[in-house]
Amino acid sequence: MKRIRGIGAVAFAGAAVLxxxxxxxxxxxNSGDGGDDGAVTLQFQSLSDQPATQAAVKAIVDxxxxxxxxxxxxxxxxxxxxxxxxxxxxxxxxxxxDIIHYEASSIVSFAADGYLADLTDYIDxxxxxxxxxxxxxxxxxxxxxxxxxxxxxxxxxxxNADLLEAAGVEVPTGDSMTWDELQEIAKATTTxxxxxxxxxxGSPTAAMMSLALGFDGTFFSGEGEDxxxxxxxxxxxxxxxxxxxxxxxxxxxxTSLTQSGSEVLASFYGGKVAMTVQGSFQATNIxxxxxxxxxxxxxxxxxxxxxxxxxxxPQTYSVNIDSxxxxxxxxxxxxxxxxxxxxxxxxxxxxxxxxxxxxxEVEKLAADNPAWTQVLASGDGLVGPPFxxxxxxxxxxxxIATPAFQQYLANEITSEQLAAQLSDGxxxxxx
Amino acid sequence: xxxxxxxxxxxxKRVGHRARAQxxxxxxxxxxxxxxxxxxxxIPLASGVALGFTDATLKRNxxxxxxxxxxxxxxxxxHRFWGSFGIGIVWAGSVALLxxxxxxxxxxxxxxxxxLKGLTRVLALIPWAMPPVVIAIVxxxxxxxxxxxxxxxxxxxxxxxxxxxxxxSTALPAVIVVGVWSGIPQTTVLLLAGMQxxxxxxxxxxxxDGAGAIRRFWHITLPSLRPIIIAVTALDFIWQFNSFGLIYxxxxxxxGGRTMIxxxxxxxxxxxxxxxxxASAMGDVLVIAIMLILSLYLVNQFRQSKGSxx
Numbered sequence: 001m002k003r004i005r006g007i008g009a010v011a012f013a014g015a016a017v018l019x020x021x022x023x024x025x026x027x028x029x030n031s032g033d034g035g036d037d038g039a040v041t042l043q044f045q046s047l048s049d050q051p052a053t054q055a056a057v058k059a060i061v062d063x064x065x066x067x068x069x070x071x072x073x074x075x076x077x078x079x080x081x082x083x084x085x086x087x088x089x090x091x092x093x094x095x096x097x098d099i100i101h102y103e104a105s106s107i108v109s110f111a112a113d114g115y116l117a118d119l120t121d122y123i124d125x126x127x128x129x130x131x132x133x134x135x136x137x138x139x140x141x142x143x144x145x146x147x148x149x150x151x152x153x154x155x156x157x158x159x160n161a162d163l164l165e166a167a168g169v170e171v172p173t174g175d176s177m178t179w180d181e182l183q184e185i186a187k188a189t190t191t192x193x194x195x196x197x198x199x200x201x202g203s204p205t206a207a208m209m210s211l212a213l214g215f216d217g218t219f220f221s222g223e224g225e226d227x228x229x230x231x232x233x234x235x236x237x238x239x240x241x242x243x244x245x246x247x248x249x250x251x252x253x254x255t256s257l258t259q260s261g262s263e264v265l266a267s268f269y270g271g272k273v274a275m276t277v278q279g280s281f282q283a284t285n286i287x288x289x290x291x292x293x294x295x296x297x298x299x300x301x302x303x304x305x306x307x308x309x310x311x312x313x314p315q316t317y318s319v320n321i322d323s324x325x326x327x328x329x330x331x332x333x334x335x336x337x338x339x340x341x342x343x344x345x346x347x348x349x350x351x352x353x354x355x356x357x358x359x360x361e362v363e364k365l366a367a368d369n370p371a372w373t374q375v376l377a378s379g380d381g382l383v384g385p386p387f388x389x390x391x392x393x394x395x396x397x398x399x400i401a402t403p404a405f406q407q408y409l410a411n412e413i414t415s416e417q418l419a420a421q422l423s424d425g426x427x428x429x430x431x
Numbered sequence: 432x433x434x435x436x437x438x439x440x441x442x443x444k445r446v447g448h449r450a451r452a453q454x455x456x457x458x459x460x461x462x463x464x465x466x467x468x469x470x471x472x473x474i475p476l477a478s479g480v481a482l483g484f485t486d487a488t489l490k491r492n493x494x495x496x497x498x499x500x501x502x503x504x505x506x507x508x509x510h511r512f513w514g515s516f517g518i519g520i521v522w523a524g525s526v527a528l529l530x531x532x533x534x535x536x537x538x539x540x541x542x543x544x545x546x547l548k549g550l551t552r553v554l555a556l557i558p559w560a561m562p563p564v565v566i567a568i569v570x571x572x573x574x575x576x577x578x579x580x581x582x583x584x585x586x587x588x589x590x591x592x593x594x595x596x597x598x599x600s601t602a603l604p605a606v607i608v609v610g611v612w613s614g615i616p617q618t619t620v621l622l623l624a625g626m627q628x629x630x631x632x633x634x635x636x637x638x639x640d641g642a643g644a645i646r647r648f649w650h651i652t653l654p655s656l657r658p659i660i661i662a663v664t665a666l667d668f669i670w671q672f673n674s675f676g677l678i679y680x681x682x683x684x685x686x687g688g689r690t691m692i693x694x695x696x697x698x699x700x701x702x703x704x705x706x707x708x709x710a711s712a713m714g715d716v717l718v719i720a721i722m723l724i725l726s727l728y729l730v731n732q733f734r735q736s737k738g739s740x741x
Contacts, residue, residue: 085702092489113705114491202597202685255576258597258686267577321491395704399511407687412599428511 039069040325042332043097045076047083050284052348060341064332071328073099084109084394091115091320098323099333104138104149105206105313105387109394111146117319118144122330127337130355138312138384142224147316148333150342151351153279154310154378155207157182157299158286163189163274175377176303179214179241182275186251189274195253197245198273200261204239204405205397207277209387210311211238214304219422220386220393227390229426231419237304239408240415247411257409269294277302280375283350287371298374301381308378311385314354352379392429400425482711489705502712512713515688515696516720522603522692523672526610527664533611534618539648541619542626552623559616567680570609571596596682602689606681610671618663625659626652661732665725672721693717 048057054077061073076097078086084106090096091110100107100116110116123145128136131149139147157177164171167189172181186196201207209219217235220227246252253273256264261278262285268276269291286296301308317336319329335341339357346353347365352375359376366372387393404421407413413421483502487495506512541552558566573581574595582592595605629652637647653660675694678684684691684699693713701710 088489088702088705091491109705113489255594255597258594259576263577270577272577392704398703399699403685403688403691406685407599410597410599410686412687 040071040328042071042073042099042323042325042329043076044073044099044332045078045097045101047078047080047101048345048349049079050281050349052284053345056344056348060336060344063341064335068332071325071332073332094322096320096322098320098325098329100318100320101315102147102318103313103315104147105397106394107139107147107316107318108141108388108391110318111141111144112391115321116146117321117323117326117330118146119148119319119330119333120145122327122334123148124334124337127334127355130339130357132354134382134384135312135314135354138314138388139316147318148337149314149316149354150337151346151349151353152312152314152379152382153281153351154301154375154382155211155277156280156283156374156378157275157277157302158268158282159185159275159297159299160268160271160273161295161297163194163271167191167274171297172299174300176308177300178303179238182299182302183241183245183249183251186245186275187249190249190251194271195256195273196249196251197275197277198253198256198264198267199242199277200259200264201242201257201405201409202260202263203402204257204409205401206313208239208405209385209397209401210313211302211304213309213311213383213385214238214302214306214381216304216306218386220390223389224391225430227386227392227430229423231422234305235422236415236419239405239418242409243411243415246409254410258406265289268296275299280352280378281350283371283375284348298371300374301378308381310378310382311387312382313385313388315351350375352376352382395429396426400429479711480715482708483715484712485708487708487711489701489707495708498708502709503716505709506712506716511688512693512696515691515693516717518603518690519672519692519694520724522607522610522678522690523668525607526614526671527667529607529611530614530618530667531660531664534615534622537615537619538622538626539652541623555619556616558613559620561613563613563674563676564680566609566613567677570612571681574605597686599686599689602682602686606678606690609677609681610674613677614667614671618667621659621663622656625656629655657736661729665728669721669725672717 044061046054046057048054058075061075065072083102087096087100087102087110091113096115107116120143127148135149135152136145139145139149159171161171164185169185169188172185182197188196190196199207212219212235215234215237217232217237219231219235220229222228242252242257246254246257253264253267256267256273256276261276261282264273264276265278265282265285267273268286269289283298290296301310317333319326319333323329337355339355339361342353342355342358343361343365345351346358347362350372353359353362359379362372363376366376390396401422404413404418404425407421408415408418484497484499485495486498486501487493537555541548541555545551561569573579576582576592576594576597579595581595585592593601595601633651634647637651642650672692673694674692675698678690678692679695679698682690684695694717697710697713697717700713701707704710
């Protein structure tokens with residue numbers, strides 16, 4: 001009997017050791033340090049997915065590591081897909097990295113849950129002054145700056161110049177183009193086997209919310225938990241236009257409305273659609289992936305009744321509040337955000353840098369690239385949108401707005417029903 | 432009678448000593464095997480159930496309060512959850528039934544004495560060897576509205592292509608087809624095993640009596656397979672009701688929530704809305720609901736089999 005008990009005890013101890021070591025492997029305390037000579041190692045979770053951007057990020061980190069032997073930064077490469085879920089588990093499990101790359105509209109949820117360090121006192125004074133108040137505002141939560149805003153995306157129309165020419169349409173130039181112009185061109189370029197416009201609105205909410213600002217469609221007013229929603233003509237202007245173009249003019253490819261932006265690019269390259277609305281970052285992909293001899297242009301920024309205004313929803317770099325090295329992380333980010341560095345990243349990603357210094361640098365880098373002129377022009381109309389201040393925006397976006405917009409764009413419900421779903425759904429969530 | 436009655440207690444007394452020692456031995460041997468089950472299954476399950484009665488969120492250092500049935504009362508009025516519940520029933524029910532029908536046909540085919548029997552049986556198992564995510568990615572390509580082979584084939588016959596996963600009316604049927612496809616192999620294997628245990632004499636006797644293939648299937652194969660059919664359909668229903676990966680990769684619950692089955696909905700509540708307490712309550716409700724549905728089904732089956740025996 002004694003021996004049997006002994007075996008039991010050994011087995012129990014063995015199992016316990018296995019379990020405990022399993023728990024310990026990925027814990028937060030482990031991620032912070034680990035250098036051989038007492039040097040601090042910072043985990044930097046980067047989402048940059050384009051090869052050129054990854055190279056730019058790596059070059060900046062290598063520069064930093066060469067200069068700062070006591071604070072070493074290690075890049076942990078991740079992808080944009082599923083980042084929210086990944087961060088939720090990382091934060092809850094205590095294994096989140098020190099420096100976190102994400103975007104403003106989604107990171108605010110983590111700030112609201114208390115996972116992000118207040119960076120207000122760490123941000124370099126010159127950098128602070130060099131970025132507009134509106135952009136800082138988009139990463140400020142309860143008077144705490146919870147992230148460095150780095151690059152911004154705008155929505156732009158790209159056109160197949162040959163198809164426009166074949167339809168006898170002149171490629172629009174000028175500082176901006178109206179939605180009516182877009183509609184006209186789409187009508188003119190719609191032929192038997194090609195649609196005028198393809199728009200990857202499979203996940204429609206971000207684009208609809210951003211472009212509504214051009215018509216002064218703000219959706220939300222108020223902040224935090226007291227925010228209220230109003231869905232009126234201004235908010236519905238863009239979805240109604242897309243709906244009209246799809247089902248009345250038949251100039252929008254209805255299939256594209258259920259796809260992602262990159263899936264629509266395939267139709268764009270194949271000449272199935274004459275124009276496509278995409279995030280500005282796709283300019284890089286089009287330049288790299290378009291077939292030989294594909295003649296494309298970036299069209300001027302889209303202008304609503306209130307101007308060519310879109311939402312500023314910058315990519316962000318935040319610091320984990322539970323990191324042992326918040327100050328060191330912020331120092332690295334100050335270096336990372338310096339004009340030259342940020343310009344390299346923005347240029348590689350075809351995104352608009354947040355700081356004026358980086359912008360000037362990008363203008364130099366892209367002096368002879370016509371698509372870039374339009375990318376930068378569209379950056380002038382970026383303003384901090386009200387929805388970034390709304391605490392439950394992500395919930396509303398994923399569980400209410402996305403299905404509602406999808407139903408409307410599939411012609412399943414009317415615009416009145418869309419408005420009702422959007423506002424009633426908010427009432428349910430904010431409840 | 433009386434002699435037996437007096438014998439039995441004496442016997443237990445005699446082996447009592449050894450039995451007790453054996454029992455202790457058994458306990459010592461079972462503990463190491465039981466520990467992982469308790470640590471990795473029972474404790475998480477119990478804490479998951481318990482979370483359903485709290486207002487837990489995924490906030491940093493969140494304060495967790497016991498709120499009794501608060502979550503369940505809120506859930507009762509949550510029409511989006513019940514909408515998704517309905518979709519889940521349609522999905523799991525149709526996948527389980529269609530899988531049974533298709534697998535039965537396939538098993539009959541594989542059971543008949545055809546050439547290359549070995550090869551075809553292996554081929555029929557291939558979908559089983561694929562992880563759900565891979566299956567979903569492959570079918571996404573097949574369903575692709577612009578470049579998928581399915582629309583390509585339709586266009587050859589002059590039929591306009593369909594946006595299978597994007598269209599509101601075809602999205603759910605399209606994912607059901609994928610569910611059936613991935614579920615067929617294991618059901619087929621179980622049915623095939625059942626068919627092979629039916630003695631050939633029965634079929635021969637029926638054939639001698641002049642029964643055709645259909646009558647033999649109806650009166651011999653089907654009744655003998657009955658327990659297997661019940662078990663396999665019930666298991667399929669549970670698995671499909673709880674399946675997540677397949678639909679998550681295929682449609683992510685879209686378009687417009689048309690394929691939002693309950694596990695996806697619960698997942699969104701837990702990891703997007705970070706209301707882990709409310710999501711756990713949903714999980715509790717789903718378990719209870721499945722048990723209710725299944726017990727109805729099983730009780731009904733028991734009654735029928737009892738009735739037919741009587």
